[in-house]
Amino acid sequence: MEAENKKLDQFTKEVIQDAGLSSPSVDFLANVMAEVSKEESLVKAQNPLITKVGWMIIASLFAVFTFVLTRFSLGFSILGDWDLSSLMIEKYEMNVDIPITYAYCFFFLLVFVIIQINFIKKYFYRSLKN
Numbered sequence: 534m535e536a537e538n539k540k541l542d543q544f545t546k547e548v549i550q551d552a553g554l555s556s557p558s559v560d561f562l563a564n565v566m567a568e569v570s571k572e573e574s575l576v577k578a579q580n581p582l583i584t585k586v587g588w589m590i591i592a593s594l595f596a597v598f599t600f601v602l603t604r605f606s607l608g609f610s611i612l613g614d615w616d617l618s619s620l621m622i623e624k625y626e627m628n629v630d631i632p633i634t635y636a637y638c639f640f641f642l643l644v645f646v647i648i649q650i651n652f653i654k655k656y657f658y659r660s661l662k663n
Contacts, residue, residue: 583591
């Protein structure tokens, strides 16, 4: 068995030495890159499932429904004996004092996050165009 393997190894070495190494042409890389650049990449536009106007409509409907459910009583309720008017904030008289420093911090954090989101979005749009 080992004799056969040695013969096979010797035969393989002879065939490889006889064939020699073939080298690509001088401008092989340029030719490949030219062929690759000829093919147009298909860029499909990404459209959001819900547009900005849709989100605005959803948010406004949510706000209207929340206001109506907490402020008005229609005389009947699908929730049974639950009194939704008890959810009104005026009954609880919640007193929350937020220090002005925290308010400034949250405001500037929000501003910087919005700015960063816009910069990142522009960066990705530019990179997709190139």
